[in-house]
Amino acid sequence: MTIEPSRKRRLLIYTDLDGTLLDHDSYDTSATASLRQQLKQLGVPVVWNTSKTAAELESLRLSLEHTDPYIVENGAALYFPDESTQQPKMTFGPGHDHIMTCLEGVRRQFRFKGFHDMSVAEVAAATGLDEGDAALAKQRQFSEPLTWQDSPGKMSDFLAAMADCGLHVLRGGRFVHILGEFNKATPMAWLNDYYATQWDATVDTVALGDSQNDIAMLQAADRAYLIRSPAHVTPQINGQANIRIAKGYGPEGWAEAMAAEVDALMTPQTPPDDAIKTSLPG
Ligand SMILES: [Mg+2]
CATH class of the missing domain: 3.40.50.1000 (HAD superfamily/HAD-like)
Incomplete structure (x- = not known):
């Protein structure tokens, strides 16, 4: 047919x-x-x-x-x-360098760990990817995924700090994603x-x-x-x-x-x- x-x-x-x-x-x-x-x-x-x-x-x-x-x-x-x-x-948004500069600025206020901070093995463990794929996942151009290690209550302050940089926070299945004002x-x-x-x-x-x-x-x-x-x-x-x-x-x-x-x-x-x-x- x-x-x-x-x-x-x-x-x-x-x-x-x-x-x-x-x-x-x-x-x-x-x-x-x-x-x-x-x-x-x-x-x-x-x-x-x-x-x-x-x-x-x-x-x-x-x-x-x-x-x-x-x-x-x-x-x-x-x-x-x-x-x-x-x-x-x-x-549709700013590059990874801008995001990293902004995250560095709030590192003493909040506890989190981004892909940039993690080794390939740590990204592999956090995602379930093998190490080859985890290395590719670390090649971010426009966003930074992180694991939130602070209290849920501090999230609203974190959102405000990111908004001050023109950035926005998206909660995905596994990670919190920091990115520009797009979705x-x-x-x-x-x-x-x-x-x-x-x-x-x-x-x-x-x-x-x-x-x-x-x-x-x-x-x-x-x-x-x-x-x-x-x-x-x-x-x-x-x-x-x-x-x-x-x-x-x-x-x-x-x-x-x-x-x-x-x-x-x-x-x-x-x-x-x-x-x-x-x-x-x-
Ligand atoms: Mg999904």
């Missing part, structure tokens, strides 16, 4: 990786394989939108045969695969416009994520799926009708959500005239 998408919608998917496309602990994504293949056949881009670095994504993109654009470090930069992976297409939704507007022009169509966006740092992305999409995590509670999103919670955890929830989207895409909303005619007797 040939797969022919309905022409009325051009779907564009934005997906988080850790705990969403990839299992939170094993990073396995075999549950999503057939859906990823179907989306590729349908010409639906699956844009990765992750807190990971560009360096970290290189081998993952090869092994999963990912050829669509990708957004790194929580919305900091957008890369197009057909251009050099060394240089982002667009950047995972920031590059979406630019990329939606890009595809709308390329396709000469209205772009219909779907987002998937599991953590606090995904909320802006989920809220910015036309439809979104909050993926359950075995590692943390599902973030609260106040009554937004476009966001559903997937039943399965991690990649199984992702596959279930994408199966529903592919079904909707393959089901014409109004039957074409020809189909009605041929079904009539005589």
Whole structure:
């Protein structure tokens, strides 16, 4: 059977990786394989939108045969695969040097440990990555993940200190991320416009994520799926009708959500005239 998408919608998917496309602990994504293949056949881009670095994504993109654009470090930069992976297409915030200067300034007031302070072995232990991947995770260009080692009560003072530097604090599944005033939704507007022009169509966006740092992305999409995590509670999103919670955890929830989207895409909303005619007797 040939797969022919309905022409009325051009779907564009934005997906988080850790705990969403990839299992939170094993990073396995075999549950999503057939859906990823179907989306590729349908010409639906699956844009990765992750807190990971560009360096970290290189081998993952090869092994999963990912050829669509990708957004790194929580919305900091957008890369197009057909251009050099060394240089982002667009950047949306200040560089890592500015963040480190600001963190150095508050080091005596708060207890925390950033990737910059950790050895490769420590990053490996904190992330569950092997040492090769942990070394890539340390190659930050636009953000610094840290483990918060101070009392929860001091977090609000820390947020204020970061805001004084023009920086912003995002709580992810494992780490607290320090970054500029952007989030995972920031590059979406630019990329939606890009595809709308390329396709000469209205772009219909779907987002998937599991953590606090995904909320802006989920809220910015036309439809979104909050993926359950075995590692943390599902973030609260106040009554937004476009966001559903997937039943399965991690990649199984992702596959279930994408199966529903592919079904909707393959089901014409109004039957074409020809189909009605041929079904009539005589
Ligand atoms: Mg995640």
